Amino acid sequence: MSKRRNSIEIPSLKAIDRTADVGRQLAQALRSAISRAELRPGERLPSTRTLAASLKIARGTVVGVFDQLTAEGYLEARVGAGTSVASALVDATPPLPPAQAAPPGADAFDLPSPATRLISIARALTPHPPIPFAIAVPAAGIAPDDNWRRLGNRVRASKQAAPASYQNPMGLHELRVAIADHVRRARAVHCEPEQVIVTSGTQQGLYLAGRVLLSRDDPVWTEDPAYPGLTAVLDDLGAQTHRIPVDAQGMNVERGLELCPQARAAFVTPSHQYPVGMPLSMARRNALIAWADQNRAWIVEDDYDSELRYAGHPFPSMQGLRPSRVIYLGTFSKVLFPSLRLGYVIAPAALTEAFAGARAILDRHSPTAEQHVLAAYIREGYFEAHIRRIRGLYAERRAILLSSLEQSLPEGCRIQPSDQGMHILLWLPEGTDDVQLAAQALSAGLAVRAISPMYAARPARPGLMLGFGGFLPDRLQAAVGELVKLLNLQIFGGGGERRG
Ligand SMILES: Cc1ncc(COP(=O)(O)O)c(C=O)c1O
Numbered sequence: 001m002s003k004r005r006n007s008i009e010i011p012s013l014k015a016i017d018r019t020a021d022v023g024r025q026l027a028q029a030l031r032s033a034i035s036r037a038e039l040r041p042g043e044r045l046p047s048t049r050t051l052a053a054s055l056k057i058a059r060g061t062v063v064g065v066f067d068q069l070t071a072e073g074y075l076e077a078r079v080g081a082g083t084s085v086a087s088a089l090v091d092a093t094p095p096l097p098p099a100q101a102a103p104p105g106a107d108a109f110d111l112p113s114p115a116t117r118l119i120s121i122a123r124a125l126t127p128h129p130p131i132p133f134a135i136a137v138p139a140a141g142i143a144p145d146d147n148w149r150r151l152g153n154r155v156r157a158s159k160q161a162a163p164a165s166y167q168n169p170m171g172l173h174e175l176r177v178a179i180a181d182h183v184r185r186a187r188a189v190h191c192e193p194e195q196v197i198v199t200s201g202t203q204q205g206l207y208l209a210g211r212v213l214l215s216r217d218d219p220v221w222t223e224d225p226a227y228p229g230l231t232a233v234l235d236d237l238g239a240q241t242h243r244i245p246v247d248a249q250g251m252n253v254e255r256g257l258e259l260c261p262q263a264r265a266a267f268v269t270p271s272h273q274y275p276v277g278m279p280l281s282m283a284r285r286n287a288l289i290a291w292a293d294q295n296r297a298w299i300v301e302d303d304y305d306s307e308l309r310y311a312g313h314p315f316p317s318m319q320g321l322r323p324s325r326v327i328y329l330g331t332f333s334k335v336l337f338p339s340l341r342l343g344y345v346i347a348p349a350a351l352t353e354a355f356a357g358a359r360a361i362l363d364r365h366s367p368t369a370e371q372h373v374l375a376a377y378i379r380e381g382y383f384e385a386h387i388r389r390i391r392g393l394y395a396e397r398r399a400i401l402l403s404s405l406e407q408s409l410p411e412g413c414r415i416q417p418s419d420q421g422m423h424i425l426l427w428l429p430e431g432t433d434d435v436q437l438a439a440q441a442l443s444a445g446l447a448v449r450a451i452s453p454m455y456a457a458r459p460a461r462p463g464l465m466l467g468f469g470g471f472l473p474d475r476l477q478a479a480v481g482e483l484v485k486l487l488n489l490q491i492f493g494g495g496g497e498r499r500g
Pocket of ligand 1: 200201227229
């Protein structure tokens with residue numbers, strides 16, 4: 001039996017705040033000391049009288065804490081032998097990992113492996129602040145606009161905003177009708193309101209589609225490079241992802257057929273390949289549909305940027321070409337604002353209830369009040385007027401960004417041709433560290449996304465995504481000046497070899 005001690009050397013005990021709940025603090029300090037093996041199984045504690053005197057607290061408080069921890073199994077009291085750390089804890093107390101081996105963000109214990117994986121996802125998907133060239137930032141003062149605010153006040157003042165019961169996981173009927181009307185007209189989508197499932201954005205649409213279509217280890221195609229929010233979803237679901245290279249016509253379907261013809265689904269961005277920007281050619285669209293028909297596979301069409309095309313009319317959706325095989329995903333994040341958290345899935349009729357089930361177990365449904373506001377905004381014609389307005393405004397900002405870049409870009413940098421969306425892609429000379437450049441840019445007040453981490457293939461091509469929608473022309477021009485300085489430093493070590 002170990003000798004009884006006259007005090008306990010636990011650093012946190014010295015920090016006890018005698019003006020707060022001393023008993024709770026003492027109990028917590030003892031629990032942590034036992035978990036961290038600072039107090040070992042079998043070790044005898046000082047008597048309650050001695051400990052109370054050394055901590056300058058009432059003896060009754062210490063007695064209460066010892067009783068509590070004995071009841072919790074941390075301590076054991078033996079007649080005539082005082083109180084010790086429970087010996088049964090001997091097997092349950094794991095050795096502490098060395099401090100340097102702790103995974104990032106871990107406290108004093110090993111994290112479960114899903115937690116470690118999800119920490120990396122949280123870091124990869126951290127949103128940028130609204131500084132140039134952040135991507136999904138709407139033009140200030142344009143969205144939400146006064147009509148949005150007025151409709152919001154009207155909806156919130158009415159009873160419909162706060163129904164007393166859970167609602168349909170597929171979403172508010174009026175909004176589903178408004179979305180079906182909009183996508184039929186604007187995107188040539190073939191659908192009825194019953195096929196529309198309101199989501200909290202395309203990110204959730206991707207997750208729901210993965211849940212509905214794929215079992216663990218099912219093979220699936222995605223583009224290379226691809227949207228990191230998609231690859232994270234597929235990894236999380238345990239799918240066997242085949243990255244299909246993208247060329248000037250978009251996803252190379254022939255390559256997909258060579259790599260894994262039996263894939264269960266293909267996730268694509270046909271209107272505006274993410275992040276490169278080209279549309280999927282008509283020949284490739286037909287090849288993809290033929291593959292899906294033949295293999296009873298599914299196509300998940302992420303149509304994230306499609307309303308914003310600056311030359312001619314937007315490409316019609318793939319869903320319109322084969323409604324029975326395509327799951328169409330749309331979002332209000334780009335054309336309205338991303339914090340709205342509303343988007344939609346349009347699914348073949350046979351799958352809609354499965355989407356409702358997947359949604360119900362996730363979070364049941366989106367907030368009803370916001371759905372009413374959006375339904376009214378679309379129904380009363382403000383949404384289409386808003387799209388026309390931002391298309392003009394963003395075209396102007398985009399042209400200013402392109403011309404500023406063209407005048408000052410260092411040798412070896414190249415702008416990817418594209419006529420759509422809220423960002424442009426700048427290719428950097430081979431060997432440039434775009435990740436380091438993006439980190440330096442953030443410290444200099446610029447939010448650019450590095451392209452190379454979006455590739456599975458190695459060596460990945462370096463580049464930067466530059467968003468322009470949310471920034472006035474003079475701010476964009478000043479930001480280009482800053483970016484070019486950083487590019488010169490990174491590429492030429494400050495030599496400043498400029499084009500033109
Ligand atoms: C290609 C792509 N898909 C999906 C999303 C997710 O959008 P949402 O805000 O609707 O979740 C984004 C957002 O940037 C995106 O770029």
